[in-house]
Amino acid sequence: DTGVSQDPRHKITKRGQNVTFRCDPISEHNRLYWYRQTLGQGPEFLTYFQNEAQLEKSRLLSDRFSAERPKGSFSTLEIQRTEQGDSAMYLCASRRDSPGPYEQYFGPGTRLTVT
């Protein structure tokens, strides 16, 4: 499968615990995005990488959230001291760099439940 992959697919954690999610983009895609989606909403942008550089972070991304893409390949998203409001689907997407095409391809997501 040459699509975007994410691990784990589901995560249940207790409030206050730290969690880490992984995303492996399509191999030739150097742009990688993280989104959060809650029920009844569209995906909300969290952060974005071009190769290993994190170029943009949303105001939604509090200081409890950190993302890395150390070698410009896979990326991790860590949430420290989880809160119940962090429960959501966390989606990763990737795409080619300019000049395009600009379509993003999504992974299956990691569904986080904070109890």
Next chain:
Amino acid sequence: RKEVEQDPGPFNVPEGATVAFNCTYSNSASQSFFWYRQDCRKEPKLLMSVYSSGNEDGRFTAQLNRASQYISLLIRDSKLSDSATYLCVVRSSGGYQKVTFGIGTKLQVIP
């Protein structure tokens, strides 16, 4: 005003019907437009890009109206398998080329 606005629906239509969704965007500098389809508890999947001249892919037709800042998706001869949420996506120019998703329009095709 939201950057990308969609009617959340649901749109309940019988099989074989034609249904149209609109999406409006607020940033006149937006460069690229897409429709994604999302099934329940699944990831969004690209349905089609939207080109200035309009484009068609089988039963699906997408249109862009830059003057009025809206895009549309027309589905002809609806199938049960078309039941899903359709997300409007807009990419702006410059910087990191921000991508904004609408809330999605839910379509339910009824036998």
